[in-house]
Amino acid sequence: MGHEKEFYIDGSWVDPIVPKLLDVIDPSNEEPVAQISVGGKADVDRAVAAAKAAFPSFSQVSREDRLALLRRILEVYDRRAEDLAQAVSREMGAPLKFAREAQVAIGRGHLAQIIKTLESFAFTEARGSTLVVKEPIGVVGMITPWNWPLNQITCKVGPALAAGCTMVLKPSEIAPLDAIIFAEILDEAGVPKGVFNLVNGDGPTVGEALSHHPDIDMMSFTGSTRAGILVAKGAAETVKRVSQELGGKSANILLPDVDLETAVTKGVAGCFGNSGQSCNAPTRMFVPADLMDKAALIAKQAAETFKVGHPNAGDTVLGPVVSAVQFDKIQGLIQSGIEEGAELVAGGLGRPEGLNRGYYVRPTVFAHVRPEMRISREEIFGPVLSILGYENEEQAIDLANDTPYGLAAYVQSKDLDRARRVASRMRAGNVFINYPAWDSAAPFGGYKQSGNGREYADFGLNEFLEIKGVVGYEAA
Template sequence: MREYLKFYIDGQWVDPVALKTLDVENPATETVAGRIALGSAADVDKAVTAARKAFPAWSQTTREERIELMNRMLAEYQKRLGDLAEAVTEEMGAPAYLAQRAQAPTGLGHLSAAIDVLKDFKFEDDRGSTMIVKEPVGVCGFITPWNWPLNQIVCKVAPAIATGCTMVLKPSEVAPFSGQIFAEIMHAAGVPAGVFNLVHGDGPTVGAALSSHPGVDMVSFTGSTRAGIEVAKNAAPTVKRVHQELGGKSPNIILDDSVLAKSVARGVTAMMTNSGQSCNAPTRMLVPAARMDEAITAARAAAAEITVGDPNGNTKLGPVASRIQWDKIQRLIQVGVDEGATLVIGGPGRPEGLETGHYVKPTVFANVTNQMTIAREEIFGPVLSILGYDSLDQAIAVGNDTEYGLAAYVNGEDLETARAVARRLRAGQVSINGAYDQNAPFGGYKMSGNGREWGDYAFHEFLETKAMPGYAPKAAAE
């Protein structure tokens, strides 16, 4: 059993100010997998103090010094790739194949991308006699979720390190093991004391202390819209920068063409990956109403192939992350039934033969209207809603009829039509025919948050802009 009872502050593993522990559950077995210490406002204050002390020196390091450090981080991360994958499977139930091929490697991808961006990033710009400089925002507070824990940690930490910021990380208390190992990676890489700090804890205590702390210049939060609103409220009195990547209810518009069945199957697979626990999951599939029966047949066949079970086995879906999540998903599946949606496959209860563990049946509803609860609320489980449309104009209107705007999807063989539809969808990222780009900016419209992560767009979130009129270029001054 894992025991992580120290925090990483100012380059050292230190005891909490007052020890309070939390048991961490393995969602596949419903047994205790480990214990962590829960931090307090006093622990946050120590970590922020360390980050503030380290900022003046770290913010003045050269591009080359930061690249050298990040290359060491990359090397240490590669050494621990297997440990990270095992931790993710244990703490939040990701199947071993997904943890090994996606969950853990996504951190490598963000680190590599940040190094590449840093090599050529323009921090200064001469505009006549005015010099415009991009400078690090300062001390950053990071509050990260349990569903893609390493993705969300590294896509914040990497650009923050690259731009000269210092930071305090609070990983999710539901999935803290991977965050702990990441802190060990940072230490092994020789990150200067105070540049990176980690305090475990819950949202109402450590999260609130971090987002409200006057010594924190920016807070970056990934999680639910409800929690994101609380973070913004906590941050408001100190007028710190707030960056948020929040919930989603992403539409997936299937074009009326000869590859409809293939597009539907792709949409089902994408929706069910990670047990549906992705903020950008294509949860609302829009298909031509006249071809609803065809879509139902294709969706049922695709969902029937998705195996559920022990994440350390060969199954495609593991459990959802917690009993709280399982209860919420079960409630919303029942609401879908009660509100009259057609249950195509799946439904309430655990899959047959799985009496222990937070397992959910891959569930597909059809003939859903956009006013139904399952089309409005973020379920965050393996539950797909299929809606019919009579025209592309209607499909786009329905796709945009949501309080969210994180992601959207268009699938079909006519690329020009797909492009035209993508341009009209109000979302931060619109994927065409399953395309994926880890360097593309990621973030949302509306209640899905503000700001962008990934690639060069992430750098700007961690930079202040300073204008210096009269700072004439050398040639002009002479």
Template sequence: MNHRQFYIDGAWVSPSNPNDFAVIDPSTELACATISLGGVEDADRAVRAARKAFDSWSTTTSETRLALLEKLRDLYLSHRDDFAGAMSQEMGAPIDFAGSAQFESGSSHLEETIRVLRSFEFESIRGKDRLLYQPIGVAALITPWNWPMNQVLIKVAPALAAGCTVVLKPSELAPLSSMLLAELIHKAGFPPGVFNLVNGDGVCVGARLTAHPDVDMVSFTGSTRAGVLISKAAAETVKRVSLELGGKGANIVFDDAPDDALVDGVLGCFGNAGQSCDAPTRMLVARSRYDQAVEIAKQVAAGQQVGSAHQPGEHIGPLISKAHWFKVQKLIRQGIDEGAKLVAGGEGRPEQLETGYFVKPTVFADVTNQMTIAREEIFGPVLVMIPFDTEEEAIAIANDTPYGLGNYIQTQDLPRAVRVARKLLSGMVTINGDWLGVDTPFGGFKQSGNGREGSVWGLEDYLEVKAVSGGAWPGN
């Protein structure tokens, strides 16, 4: 499949300078498509189109924007199989998982944005004064490969709903689903220049968008390292920066947690091949349950099937790329070298999988929180297990990390759960597997980023608030 063009100013256009890049199917290690990596000229062209369209788009009524988003939602829902196929090929999500969790995470954010927009007050009265919420301007949206439609639509939908114009740079490793979305945005009837897409890498297109003087906001999801660089570059023009970065979530299992909670904790780490920033990758277990928990984790890991993303059924697919596969292998080796006890998985591919970026579901026990595998975000199906003796010690271990995205608590003592949740330094806490709803904010503390995405918080992220005093207002 050849997808060398970019979507700019309402049309598919050729790159200024062709720069072919193969999109690799991680299940086969073969190219499944060819895109072109853009350059500075392409980024500039997209920003010009967005800037030109902003004046008219920003003054449209919320009803106009709502109607277009509803049309986009209907188109999106009618292309489930197409999106599932694209995500399965580009980033290795098993086809059934791609058509369910991966696809539906995108539709849920689109639907939630529509719900919020229906009732959002862009003007409100506060005493004698008035508050106006106005779109911030041109938004550069830089998204990762691990949850393509989740991360794209949690940014694109609220940005368009707010009245911003958009330049999207999806990950060059997984661009196909975003290009399909661009086709649907065009079909839905969004005006030219309101939405633009340029493929490229972070060093060229990403860096240009981040520093561009005509970009008013950057919303980025990805690594903490890249988030730091983006913040520095954006500081030159004092633009707003919203960051959703890495995580090293702790799953605190108290002595009264049911066995099912242990199983679910292991599966939560392995989901999406471990490539989720909010995955519960550190399991902290009360010492009285620790040996049992290690045995359960070993059995769960041994029972996991690993295979091609194109196979139906529930199983773990490949990692995204060869480079990422080697990174995960290096960290597994470091865990062994630093003295952690390998109880499941380990280095290399699973048996009978000689091709593809597959990793053995891996469990380390007797880990200390100072080991590399407990400090760094591995981003693969690798669980580290740490015992604790007291509630205070569990909280201290959970908080002893540069990250603060999501943490998890397993206990039947609800007062204790609430008490611990208040003390955890993270943007999200899940108690007893009761997953947060789509109408809650997504984001973290510390080096997991700033800002909040999703629901009304996501919409407000793309708005400036203006306070006005005096004057005669309609309806006053």
């Protein structure tokens, strides 16, 4: 590294126009791990101008040359994998093993998938005498979050490059170090000057400047629903396209025929992964009412196996949550669950025993949760599971869909046909049946207040393309 206090603009590492520094906090000890420069509107203007100037030539680069570029990026990404893992672990608290095997690996998966997608993607289609053409949309502003930073960077930058777009990336200022390394990777791989630009900063300054900028053709945003609304409002002034992946409160329906121990245990693991900091985490578990107490006991036993500790410790399963703000929010929601009468089965308020510093949260399970409780309604973004009971399948579906969110849903059953029927009624962009493996080719995105647009593979590539109809292309 060494570029923490610089931005990557027009193929070079440059100083901010107005110097301003921000500490990056290590959530395991609450101490600064690095300092970055944060930019302002003038830095955004400079980056957008570079991207705009690069677009006419890069948009005409052949498929073969774009594939060659993406393959070089993947090669350098693999070589820098350990640097990326160390950065993610330090900046957002991911256990080092998880940073390597999940955080960095998922970014690699997206790069490999977009290469595969681009190899066979149809950019043109003949319809009679009309030629339908898919062309790059232009300059893209990208805002990415701190919880799965490389996942979101690669599933935006990869398809944007594949499409022939140019871009300005603003990563989360809470976890920006991996993005700086990623910019170094693109630089080493030979991305043409101006095609990829990086400006660090916060949402109200850099994010807002991108959203409002008249020379940005599209905003691709991942983050909270609250922030997504602000991005959309800013983008509306210039009628730019907005693709958003926002919050979630995903339901996990355990149908009566499941192996309860397996289904609950895997559901707890799905909720707690990444310290609960996943927008599509199955945080609301629905179980038959007469199995509530049995499910609660299984969940308690499962929760108690999750070792919380320092990210570098070999036996750590869950690291800290990312910040003091997140820690306080989670504590407040746990307190609300207790006050509103949910049964605290595991975990609870405060840090785990022996951890007196750092943003560590006790893996927490509530049973007998009612749908109107805050822990059932609000996105907690921590290792907190709510278990709700239902009387019949119809009620389970109604309760699961009774949320302003619609990012993901989960259905567990020994009867695959039944699970499919329930899945067809879930108002969510993804439905996962019986805890399947991750699929980098599946569309990812939400219904309702979980956003619009889709990411991953050809679905993500299409987001960065305009459709043009050339009528009379063939002689009648």
